[in-house]
Amino acid sequence: MKTSLLAVLTLAAALTSASALDWHTDLPKAQELAKKENKVVLINFTGSDWCGWCIKLKKDVFDTDTFKTYAAKNLVLVEIDFPRKKEQSAELKQANRALQTKYKIQGYPTLIVLDGAGKQLGELGYEKTPEAFIAKLEAARKKK
Template sequence: MRTYIALAVMVLLCAFTSSWETDFTQAKNKAQQENKYILLNFSGSDWCGPCIRMKKELFDTPAFQAFADGHLVLVNADFPRQKKNRLPKNLQQQNDQLAETYNKAGSFPYTVLLDENGKVIKGWDGFPKESPEAFINEINQGINGKR
């Protein structure tokens, strides 16, 4: 019985976690349909220490997940270096184009808040020094300034 309860809790937790899109065009369409903003994160998932920390200590927190579910379409533009983690060519090309448009300096991690049409509202260079709640507050300030 305990096994079933534990399994049910895990399924529910997974159901309420925001998933990260990899296709930017689909993410823009979703943002337009759901009247949400886009949070685009440039990451080096297998080599960038601050990127890995950011995922764990910020994006994977319950507070951020709950906020993102109601307000954001999350997009991950990943730039892995290890051969085993290489992206399909079309996804790598898309991420290169996104970097050319939104991350010309090539910073990692680099996070950008966009409106539903892809217009930049606010950007964060590096790992945010604040708590998840403070980061959420900064996103809200960007959203409220846009309205």
């Protein structure tokens, strides 16, 4: 009985951890976390409520269990969003524009991979599958 309960709780914890991604909006804090946990930072420059390819990337890659499991082990996620309908504070808009300029972002989605110190390891775009996206991420991570 105790073994069955433990198995159920373990499964529930695993499913919960794979169910939601934790997207940060503060890049310096995300870099600190990446350094502490020996992970890389994935910055997603997106137009979450209007950009067709961004919406497709979320559905085809980010919302999959494959990506969620990989991200939990390897990534600190940062979303730099430029929505048209969703409200954002003036401070967040300003910070997002500054990062867009710093990384010379010209289109969405653009994804930047950084190490914990802020060194750029790679730049990615849309990939059709989580496996293809993760392969590109792994190639960037190897530059660490």
